[in-house]
Structures are given as structure tokens and as C-alpha cells.
Amino acid sequence: MRKIATALMIVLLGSLLLWGMRVDAQMHALKAPREVVWKDFLGVNAQFLWFSPERYNQQMERLKALGLQWVRLDLHWDQLELAEDQYNVAALDVLVRDLERQQLKSVFYLVGSARFITTAPPESPYQDQYPPRDPEVFAQRMALLAMRYPSVDAWQVWNEPNLIGFWRPEADAAGYARLLEASTRALRSVAPDKPVVGAGLAFFSDLPGGASMFEQLGQLGVQRLNTIVAYHPYTQLPEGNMRGSNDFALRTRELNDVLRRSGVPAIWATEWGWSSYSGPKEAQDIIGRNGQADYVLRRLALMSTQDFDRVFLFTLNDLDTRATVRDRDYGLLDLEGNPKPVYLALQRFLKITGPRLVPAEPPQIAKKIDGLYNIAWKDEKGRNLLMFWAEKGAELELPGVTRAVLHDPLTGRETALGNGSWVKVKTKPSLQILTWD
Template identity: 55%
Template sequence: MNLATARPAKRWWRRAALLLVALAALLGGVSACAKGERPAMELVPPRAVEWRDFLGVNAHFLWFEPARYRQQMDQLQALGLQWVRVDLHWDTIEPREGVFRWDVLDPLMAEIQRRGLKAEVYLVGSAPHATSAPAGSPHPDQYPPKDPALYAKALVLLAQRYPQVDAWQVWNEPNLPAFWRPREDPAAYGRLLLTSVNAMRTGAPGRQVVLGGMGYFSQMPTRGGGLMVEELAKGGLYSLDVITAYHPYSLYPEGDDPKAMDFILRAQQGNAALRAAGAHAIWADEWGWSSYDGPKEEQPIIGVQGQADYVTRRLALMSALDYDKVFLFALSDLDSRAGARDRRYGLLDERAQPKPVYAAVQRMLRLTGPRITPGTAPTLATVPPGLVSIAWQREDGRRLWFFWADAPGQLQLRGVEHAQLHDVLGGGVRALQADAGSLAVPVGTTLSILEW
């Protein structure tokens, strides 16, 4: 596979080598602090965050009737957000070659345009006429197309018909066998990507193209856990000027091992490696937790309050890491066509009514205002175990400090005479006053925001 068509090969091999060295840390042991007590960590945001441009949601609009997805859009816009990631399943929108379901697509795209929403749209699942599945396969859509040109043709046709779409994504999670049967194949996906990019450059110039959102950190489970993005980079991925996207799901907000905080470390190391290799934009375009009540399927059962807790802590972390855009999974719960876990990822329930996670995210965004800039953390006289700390400043000059810890406790701040303590989950606000130059601040295991 050779994707390098636009820049000298030597330069891209050198950058790919950097990627190979640095990304090895993603899958190795993260550090000795994985054992025992979690260390305190202060994250320094790399840039300002404007929520409308930074935070989006995955929206399964085509699961619903137009009246319902319009309600979902109302709720999204009530949060002050504008970005949606929309799934188009090729096998359902082109059930016969050349016959597209414009009757369902046109009203949706018109509504997105009418509201001024911004969209990343991904096309996934081979159409019946294009699948490489063997005859009689029960899942023909989960096989890649037999000819990449068939996929590219459909993608370009969609991009031409819907110029209001901001970004088009080539497939979804091609590093996982569930989306690329019989097994993940970086060379085959590379051919699909290159064919699609070249077709888009010719047939729909100026449109952003996004790398198929890699599951997790792009590990390939049947190929020893190697990273698909490494293989693509060796072939010249970053000569194509595409947006890099992956899906950093984990068991807990700080990672699969919260003591090690492996999500934070992998995001820091991995994104630095991607930038060094030539990635100009990095999107985490799926992440989140389900509020399902079982039976247990990979993710711990955390309920609706746990979902609100995990999502707000992860959003706080991601805002302070080197992501250009992040898309929460998902805007709405789904109906019984989805599995038990997959049904309950939404900010909203099936009737488009807010769940506790929606209320918590809304509180967080209202408190910060539309834009925040990196701030200076307060001076700590005492540091509880496992403290996570992120400092911001609001546009009106008010200082904000995001924090939580391993266990409930109390910390002492110097240099802050009075402040307001906001409980993001519960919505409570508590006035705090310093005593003898020290401000006592309760700390819990969920996100709190101190304002002064």
C-alpha cells in the first residue's frame, strides 16, 4: 500500500518512524503509578475552548421520524451546540444500485441546513450490489466493498447533493472486524481511503475528508493489537491532508485503569505522535458511556447518574487535552433495534426528554460560558490523593477550577478569599469564605467547579 502521492516519500517515512516510536507507548505499560495510589495530576489546556466548535454529538437521526429528530435538534441547540456526527448506512440508503433514498435523506439534510448545524457525515456498510461478502452471509453490509471505486462514487454523489455537509468520513471503525469482515486489513482500508480522497478532490473539491473513526486507539484485535494508524502512516497517510479521528472509549473517565490514568497518558502521547507525523487536526468523534441496566456487556453498569458523572469528568479532561473536536456518543437513546447497552448512550431518552447527563452537561456549559481560556490553578496548601486539576478563565474574567479526587476529602487553598463551589452533577452552589488566609474546599469523586 502506498498512499504517499503528494509529498516526498523520504520525508513521510521519517515522520512515520517518529509515529512508530511514540505510539508504542499507547499499548505498553503506562507507568509505575499504575500500582497503588493514583498520583495527583494538573492538566494545562493547550488552547482556548469554544464549546460550539469543540463539542459535538453523534446523532442517529435516521432512526427516528422527522418530528422526533427535530425535537432532538431543539434540545441540542438549547445546549448552545451546533456540531453533529451523522451515520449513513450505505446498504439502507442505496438498497439497489443507483437507487437512493432521497425521500428520507433530503428532508434531514434540509433541516440540518435550515438550523445552521454543522455536520460530519460518515458512510459505512457495503450496499448489496457492492459488498465483498460471500454468498449467503448473514451480515453482507459488514464486509468492505468489492471495489473501492463503487464506494467512492456513492460518497462523491452524496457530497455533491449535500454541499452543506462540512466533513465526510470514509467508513467507521475499519480496525475492528465487526465493521470490516472477515478481519481488519490496513492495506485494503488504505486503498478505500486513497480512492475516496482522490474522487472527492476531483468530484467535490474543498470538502473536508475524515479518516474512518478508528475504534479505541486503532488497535487491530486479530493482528496482535497493532495500530492501524501506524500502518496507514507508513503508507503515507498524512500526505492526503485528511482529518485524523479515533474513538477513545474506556471503562472509566480516566482510563481502563483509573489508578494509572491511562486515557490521559495515551491521549497525551498519542496525539503528540500524531502531530509529529503530520496530523493537522485530531477529532475524538466517538466517546461516552451507556446508562443501561444490564445484562453486563463490557462496560460496567453505572446507571443514569453514573453516566452523568463519567461524561462530565471525561469532557473536562478532553477539553484540556490536544483535541480539535470531540463528539459525544450520543444525542439520543435508541429503540429495541439496538442491543441493551447500545440503546442507552443518549443525552436524551427515546422521547427526546433530557436525562441526568444532559442536565449535568448543560450546567457545565452554562457555568463556563461559551468560551474559556487556559487559566492558572490556585495555590494548594494540601493535595488529596488522586487530585485531577484543570484551570480555566471565563470571558468575564472569572476564574474557574475543575477538580475531583480519588476519594472524598478536603483541600486548602491559599490566595483565594471567597469563592463559589458548584456541584456539576447535583446543581448545588455553595459560598466559601477563607479563614486565616486559607480557603477550605470540599473535594469529591465527581466534577466540581470552583469559581472566583
């Protein structure tokens, strides 16, 4: 256990040196470790309880139209148990039945403390953002939910405990480890066949001062619980926090490798994505609706190569003014449930690739293109696909390919290429897909 924790600390410290720093430009030929089946790999977060059943069932239909089936949903303890042993679950009962009827797979996470058991000072306006006085009571409530809703496919324990907005007055790895251990034990006693997922740690499990919560949890021996590991790799750009840094791929590759070697059963990214908000500017840069579509496709292509077992885009639908300005606009759908450019781009992307991709060797490229990302696949029919983009436009030449079709999922444009000689195509900062037999 100590060996794994030490290795993780070294990896994270090394990666932090790259965080936000530009590295020498180079080509990035990435290859996935295994096949990708989109309906199993890609899920979305959803806030169905913010909407009426009529509205959220429409959202479910939009999700299914993409060929996807996994949703991650939040449950706030203080909203479910208004006072001790006084439960407010009627709307949740309806939602779980609708999920089952729609044949969607779900992971629910329970977060926050009910008022009767919070450790918050009485005068604090953040009663639910403090951990409970007794983790066993939280664990009992998770077990009650699992018994009441046996159709739920997985249960996740808390959310982002390395952020003050979810664990006050400060992050506490030992406190969270106690909560996770109690909850895992309680859940497995009533639903032994359902996976238990650790809290999705914000970013790469970063803590104030540069420490890592994964490293601290490793020192506490949480690996013995055999829970699915999750984190939320938000960055400013699909490739990292600074143009040209490639720190997303560097950090995820190293972190996931250490997590695999620690013996975790699976690695999930339970949140990632970008808001299309128009300001005022918060932590995320303002990229607009078209930028959101571009960023999501590039990041999805990258995540498919980085040894995640499942990833959940944040989020399915835009939210109303109960959310912060930025958080209102992460959706694939607008507030009325209509497709945004990101939904349409993802729909085209999934149509081009088909439901399943198998990793392939990259084709020969005639000339080096600085900053080129390229990912090679074969689809179910054996057709070759190459996903590619580069920050600066350049001509991509493929000597071994004489005819191909160029797809732009952002616009829906398709272009036949090749006249019997090499295929040549202009790269763009946004993702394009080349297909050929």
C-alpha cells in the first residue's frame, strides 16, 4: 500500500511540474488500450429532479437518440430527509420507475449532510456542505436507498470531497475514508452485486498546496475496499490548461497507470465538460456554444485513449437560475430541451464512428506536423478511421491512403478525397475524421 502511495505521489509531483507549462511541440499519435463501445463507455450527468417528469422523459428520449444509456444523478441528503426519519422521496420514486421504463442505466451519488446530523456550526449558511457527525448514519441512508431502488446500477459515495464546497471546513482524507468504508460495508450488505463508486474527486484529486487526495487515501489503505475510483478531469482546454501543454494526456496516463497497478476494479471520470455560458467570466474561459461542441469532441476522442472504463459528460440539459451563471449552460440540450450545437456534433460523431471502435495502428504520415493529435481506429465493418486535429493548420499527407472521405462533425460536411495518389487534407484546430476502406 505504501509503495503505491509513494509511486502516486512521485507521478503527481512530476505531472504538476507540467501543469500549465508549454512543452516542445510534437506529434501525438495516441492509441486506446482496448475497444470502445460508446453506449457502455460514454454516459452523461443529468439533473432530472430539477424538471417535471414530462420534461425529463423528453430529455431521456434525446439521450437514447444518441445511442447512449448511462446517466449519473445527484441526490442531496438534506432534500431527501427533511428531518430525522421524515423522508421526501415521492418524486424520486417516480424518477427511478421512469429510468427503468426507459431502460436507462444509472449511477446515483448521495452527497451532503442532513440538518439533524451535520457538523456545521449552527450559524453557518452551508449546513449541507459539512460531513455528518456519524458516518454510519450516512451509510445507513445509502443502504436504505439501495434497498428501495434495486434497479439502480451503481452507487457513488459523496462528491468532490477535496473541494471546500462539498467538505467544510477543509478537505479531510481520513474523514472521507471513514465515510467511504462505512458506506461500502452498508451497501454491500444489502446490494452485494451492485458496484460501489468512490467520490468523484475534483480535477486530478488536487488539494490546496499541491497535495493529492488519491495519494493520501492510498496511504490510508482505501484500495482494500475494492471500490471503483472516480475523478473529474476538468481543464481549460481539451488538451490541458494551456495551449500546447498536453497536460491532460500526461496526467491521466500517469495517474491511471498508478491506479491500475494499485488494483482498482475500474476507473471512471464521473464529470467532465465545458459550459457554453456567456459571462460574466468565472473560472472557465468563455468559449460559447460552438466552442463547447468543439471542446467536447476533442476531449471525448482523447479520453477514449486514456484507460478510462467509463466517462460521464457534464451535463445533459441546461439548468435554470437555481444554478450559478456558469453551471446553467453545461448541457447538451438548452433549457427547453432543444439540441445545442454540442448535441448535434456529438450525434454526427457517433454516427460516423458507429457503435463500436477497435484500436488500430496509425497510418504513415509523410511530414511531421507540430501539435498534431491523431487517433486510429477500425469500426465494426473493418473500415479505417483517423481522428485528427492540430492547433495550427497544416497539410496532412497519408502516402498509404489513396481514397478517403473527410468528415467534419461540427458542421456535418463530408468531402471525398483522393484521385489515385496520396490523400492530402488540411488540418484544423477542431476534430475531423477521415474514413477509408
